[in-house]
Amino acid sequence: MLFDRVLIANRGEIAVRVIRTLRRLGITSVAVHTPSDAGARHVLEADLALQVPKYLDIEAIIGAAHAAGAQAVHPGYGFLSENAAFARRCAEAGLVFVGPPAAAIEAMGDKIRAKATVSAAGVPVVPGGAEPGDSLESWRDFPALIKPSAGGGGKGMVLVRSAAELPDALESARRTARAAFGDGTLLIERYVESPRHIEIQVLADTHGDVVHLGERECSLQRRHQKIIEEAPSPFVSPETRARMGSAAVEAARAVGYVGAGTVEFIVDGTTGAYHFMEMNTRLQVEHPVTELVTGLDLVELQLRVAAGERLPFGQQDVRLDGHAVEARVYAEDPARGFLPTGGHVLVLREPSDGVRVDSGLVEGGVVGSEFDPMLSKVVAWAPDRESALRTLDRGLARTAVLGVVTNIPFLRALAGHPAVRAGELDTGLVERVLPELVPSVEVPGEVLAAAALAFHAMPQGDDPWEVTDGWRIGEPAWTTWRLESRGGVHAVQVRGLPGESAEIRMNDETVPARLQHSGADLTVTIGGRTDGYLHVRHADTLWLGRDGEAWALTRHLIGDPGDRPGAADMGDGVVRSPMPGTVLVVKAQVGERVREGQPLVIVEAMKMEHTVTAPRDGVVSELPVQAGQPVDMDAVLAVVSTGEL
Structure with a gap:
């Protein structure tokens, strides 16, 4: 029951x-x-x-x-x-x-013990050594991969290609293992070149029944963190699936497993040889792709098994139908080295048809620095892999989170990369092609023009003389909008009424422009081009979203003459927080002369520290933060002026 x-x-x-x-x-x-x-x-x-x-x-x-x-x-x-x-x-x-019994969690939670257990059950494992019995310093089979025995999620893993690198690598891995898991015990394994990361979903009940539900391809990773996953794998044949599935079932049986679990294998992309890596004794983030190709609800099966019921099917009943692909949407900025971001969810649009969206977001909510930056997952199913990837791309393009920088443009670029489309995957692919995937911080000209037109159409105050229609005796005057983005400062001129007929002048070109809006939806026609956007204004920042991308453009620049006393000479001396977090240490003081690159403030987010440095030689003219203070991404931390105070 x-x-x-x-x-x-x-x-x-x-x-x-x-x-x-x-x-x-x-x-x-x-x-x-x-x-x-x-x-x-x-x-x-x-x-x-x-x-x-x-x-x-x-x-x-x-x-x-x-x-x-x-x-x-x-x-x-x-x-x-x-x-x-x-x-x-x-x-x-x-x-x-x-979930599984505590004994099974312990058996598989220790990588050294897990390898020994499944090896005894006949499951192939990667050759390697482990502490405390082995002296890892004497390892000579390179390349090799060092792993914390008690860890997971890629933390503390270090690739070593020569004996000369080994001592420093062991020291670094042991330090990370102690900090992250409270246990510095390490193991070392032969590194598989061009490896694919393929995992098998298993289910077991309390009556001795164990089945597998096929594999998931999880080779698209960055720093050992999965990004896009799919089922089934484009690499695995039905015969290999049967062999790997059988090995996964034996691994689960070896520890008396109960419930849903995942057995992870490293697979040689050239020979197809597979070896046990570890078992995750829980539901996986990527479980939806298995659900979509099997038609099963893994959470329901977890509940039924936990209630003592038998699995309602046997291995012979499992069928894989079509193809499913999942992309993880993170609050992170690929253009800033994937630093975590955050902020208020000002406008949220998530597709409700054609794809599955598992999301924890709510409009008006706050994405902070306390928790993992994963926000949601967009999952697509289609009869074949190529169609599934196209459906995923359309789903990502219809996803918008205004107010928080996300990795959606990066995901679209990755899903559309020729190697991914061809199924030629390995765990190092993303790092090799990363420059091709990271979006530019430059804002397209039509987006700048749309932002200026939107600002021009918005009331700037209660005074009727502040209406920005450019009216004057004779022809309308031009209004210059100076907009700041991460790509720099941009000047766009507008005159006329945007809702009726206006003109935009940018880069010495003048074109007609028109704007219409309904709620958060904005339609902008500039010249002969019409684009649809989502938009929202938050203080002096306008967020525009289109096709999965989002841009934040701010007026009232620090550095505009007349904006504030002494601001005209600040220029690039404004130092902003690269991520939302908490100020740990303030290492300078107002009036102090600093050199370019000198640490000013240390910001912590998600257990990661980031040292913010002086962008140039000068004097600290402003320092509006103190230790312990929470800050938003791009909040001003300091201003370094070129002159004397």
Whole structure:
């Protein structure tokens, strides 16, 4: 018998996704949230919501489950999903943990132990050594990959190509492992050249039944983090699928696995030889592509298995239909080295037809620096791979998050890259072609013109004399709009009434222009070209969105003469925060003379520190932040002037 109430010990898009299945099954959903997450989408969509101090507070989660009358806890992924202590604590508290037994989590959570366990079960593993029994300093089979034994998600992994690199690499990996996982134990493995990352979805019940649901191709990665995933793999033949699936089933059996899990393999892209890497003892971020090609709801199956039911099908019943591709939408800026971003979600548009969107976003919400920057997933299905990629691209083009910089243009470029279209993938592909994928910070001319026209059409104040129609005796006057973007400062001239007939002058060319708007939708005709945008103004910044791209253009520049005392000579001396976060350290003071490159402020976000330096020699004329202060992306941290104060 299924549960009446289930608490979800997670947040964001996975919590919303679990709620969707619970609602369909008629099960009451219970959300938890921290004080800063009270308005989050998963809280709004759940049947009940309770506040906890932190998502990692096990006793608070247990207490919330009891208070809500829940019989089971679904951990989603991340946070507590692979925490054996949490699984045990749920059992002690009389709650069903919707996941594997604690012993299975422990067996697969330690990479060294996991390799030994599956190897004994006949599953092929990558040759390697491990501490504490082996002296990794004596390893001589290069190239090699160092990994933290207790870790995951690519953290602490270091590629070593020679014996000379090994000592420093071991020291670096051990330091990262201790900081990230509290355990500096390492293992080393032979590095597979041109590797593909292919994983097998498994399901197991408490009656001894174990099946696999085919593979997912997860080779499109950056810094060991997956970006786009698909099912099935364009590389795997039916015969290889059967062999890898059988190996994955044996790996699950070897640890007495129960529930949904993923066995990850590294596959030689030349020979097709595959080796066990690790097992993720939870639902995966990329599980929707498996759901779309199998027609199964993995969360429902997790719940039924946790309630003691048998799997309702056998291996012979599993069929893969069509092709599915998923892209992860992150609050990050590819043009700034993929630094995490954030801000207020001013306008949100997510496609509702043709693709599946798993999202934790809500219009008016805040994307901060406390949590993982993944915002949503756009997932496309089609009868064949080429059509699925086209459908994914259309879905991404119809996705807009104004107010937060995202990686959507990068995703579109990656999904459309010739190597990706051809299925010629390996885990190093993204890094090799990265310059081709990162969007330019330059703003297209038609977007600048649209922004100037939009500013021109907006009321600039309550005074009728401030109407910017350029009226004067004789012909209308030109109004010059100076707009700042990350690509620089741009001047665009406008005259006339944009809603009737206006003119734009830019780069010594004058063309007719017209603007129409309805809510957030904006239609702009400049010359003979008509474009549709989403738009919203936030203070002196106008956000424009089109085809998955978004631009933030600001008027009232710091540096405009007359804008503020002493501002005329600031120019590029304005120092802005590269990401939303918290000021950790202020390393300068007003009046101090600094050199170009000298550290001024250290900003922390998502456990990552970024040192902001002086852009030129000069004097610190403004320093409006202090340690402990939260800051938005592009917030002014300091101003370095060229003259004396």
